[in-house]
Amino acid sequence: MNQPGQSVTGDPGLQEIDTIAEQLRLNRNDYEPYGRYKAKLVHGLAERLNDRSQAKYIGVTAINPTPLGEGKTVTAIGLAMALSQLGHTTIGTLREPSLAPVFGIKGGGAGGGKCTLEPQADINLHFTGDMHAVTAATNLLASIIDNHLKRKKSPQINPATITWKRVLDLCDRGLAHVITGLDQVPQAPLRETGFELSAASEVMAILALATDLADLRQRLGRIVVGMTYEKQPVTVEMLGCVGAMAALLVDALRPNLVQSCEQTPFLVHTGPFGNIAHGNSSIVADKIAVRLADYVVTESGFGADCGAEKFFDIKCRSSGLKPDAEVLVCTARALKLQSGLFEVHPGKPLPAALLEENLDAIRAGAVNLKAHLDIICQYGLPTVVAINAFPDDSQKELAEIQQIALEQGASAAVVTDAFARGGQGSIALAEAVVKAAGKPNQFQYLYPLEMSIADKIKTIATKIYGAAAVEYDPKAQRQIQEYEQLGYGRLPVCVAKTQYSLSHDPKLLGRPQGFTFPVRDLKLSAGAGFLYALCGEIRTMPGLPSEPAALRIDIDEQGKITGLQ
Structure with missing residues (x-):
């Protein structure tokens, strides 16, 4: 099996993408290969599969994490692989990694250990070009706005009201606030603006929430870039460039079919952050997946307070899909951090004391676990707590977390070892999820849209x-x-x-x-x-840490990429 971060070209441990597609009963006209190990599905596939029964729909979220993350993606991948081992046709639907964390604090976003998505290096870097298409479409609109202003076209936009910014999918805090139009011979108006992350942009959110090409174009046309001097919205449709933006995004709307290191099918598509955007993969991918499988495992960004809340109240409301159960990932180190007894700084290693056995810290931090269980309970869903075990974790701590989770209302609490053992390390979690998803639930949104x-x-x-x-x-x-x-x-x-x-x-x-x-x-x-x-002090264009992950990434003489994790 390939090492984490390496290219998988020619890797005998992976199936050709045609074989993965055949597992899902897709025919050759349903997808377009992008090389040997990845493909894009065709437009309109969800509608053509409507006669198939609908899968159980499982969300994966987490408690508040340490800066290094708690293995939520690893847990989601491990769960999907374990469900496959139990004989269920399973698809995972995950977000595309952003280059910002890949080269910033966290490193790669395609799993780790024996729970990786493949081809891992491709997925972590340029993949099929979706992120670049989002960047191009966003920046095209920004240039159209400046040209519109310079030429004083109608409708006249009040420059002070323009909210649209350019984007880049890298951490570059120096671009958060910039002045444009500084040419010697001005080609654009002089004005203050800035950059945001491509993965957290409105175009990315539109791509994730659109249901088809017509919906994509309509949503792009509804974008409001600013106001007229009469305080009326100016939309992209009014500026006349919605068709060009849609043209850049035609292929980006098609979900990407890949596989895990155990050949479980995954759709990896769109990439918003859960803290500064809605934090979920695409509706198109999920609507296809639920017609191709028995179980669909989808992951939300960050915790139940961030990505999961938006999964329920924004994504599910838009898609019409209703989850059957939720998995809440926690770790001993994250619970100990939530006790408030340790000082942690993003971009730096976790303190050694945080990794030592401390049952009192576990109990003190367990209030955070209880809060996240209560959040999911408000949506009427059964919740399985997945305790992601690290190699040096104390068995006493893991047992304590299990007991606390059950006392606090979890349907089940299971220790998982997917990082080290792959799908086999999540069999107990998969069995608990099957049981939870088989129960009736009263899924509901947090608030009605009629509220102010x-x-x-x-x-x-x-x-x-x-x-x-x-x-x-x-x-x-x-x-x-x-x-x-x-x-x-x-x-x-x-x-x-x-x-x-x-x-x-x-x-x-x-x-x-x-x-x-x-x-x-x-x-x-x-x-x-x-x-x-x-x-608060949330930023839509973060900076790099003192030791960026980019400093660990390299290639060898054969072109294999290392250091992405």
Whole structure:
């Protein structure tokens, strides 16, 4: 089997993509190979499969993580492989990795150990070009806006109201705030703007939430880039470039078919972050997957307070799909961190004391596990706690977490060892998930769309994060009033906040309560179909850590890539 981070060209341990497609009863006209080990599915496949029965739909989320992550992707891959070993046709649907964490804090995003997606190096880097298409479409619109302003075309946009920014899928904090139009002979207006991450952009969110090409084009056309001097929205359709943007994204809307290191099929498609975007893979991929398999395992970004809440309230609301069970990943080290007894800094190794046996810290941090179980309970879903074991974990700690999880209301609590043992290390988890998914559930959304914008934000802040109240900057208050007057008040809300705490403040660990949740900005993502609230000190263009993962990545004489994990 290939080593993590290596190219798999010619690897005898993997199946040709035609064989993976045959496992799913796909014919040769249903997909287009991109080399030997990956393919793109064709447009309209979900509609053609509607006569097939629908799979059990399983979400995977986590507690608040350490900066190094808790193996949520590894757990999702291991669960899918274990379900396959039990004889169930299973597909995993995961997000495409962003180059920002690949070269930043975390490294690769295609699993690890004996739970990897393959071809791993391809998936972590350029893959099939989807991320580049998102970047190109976003930046094309930015250049069209500047040209529109320079030539004083109608409708006239008030430059002070332009919200659209350029994007780049790398951590580059120096581009977060820039001034454009500095040519000696001005070709564009001089104005302040900035860059955001491609994976967290509205175009990426649109790609993830669109159901087909017609829906994609309509959503792109609804994007609001700014206001006229009469305070009326200016959309992409008005600027005339929606067709060009759609043309750049035609192939990017097609899900990517790959496999795990145990040849379990996976659809890897779209890549928003769960803390600064809606944090889930595509609706198109899920709608296809649920017609091709017995079980579909899909992962949300970060914790139940981030990606899972948006999975339920934004993605499921848009797709119409309803989950049958949720898996909540936790680790001993993350629970100990949530005790507040240890100091951890993103970009630096975890302190040695955090990795030592400490049952008191486990019990103190377990309030965070309880909070996440309570979050999922509000949606009416059975929850299986997956305790992702690391090699040096204390068996006493793992047993303590199991007992606590069951006492706190989990349907089951299972120790998994997928990183070291692959699918075999998640058999008990798969059996628990099958049992949980077979039970009736009362899945429901957290809030109705008829609620006011302020009440939606308050509902999320108080019922999910544990806040006592919400405080709005004057700018955010004006935006709420403006968006409701313009008819956007019925949209769901996507909250951008830290992933390290249930609150807006990464220093508030455990289960903070009684705090005031600050909303400093509110943006409109009319094309994606949600309002975007920025809270605390969250950044949409982060910087690199002191020791970026990029410094560990290299190639050998044969061109094999190493260091992506």
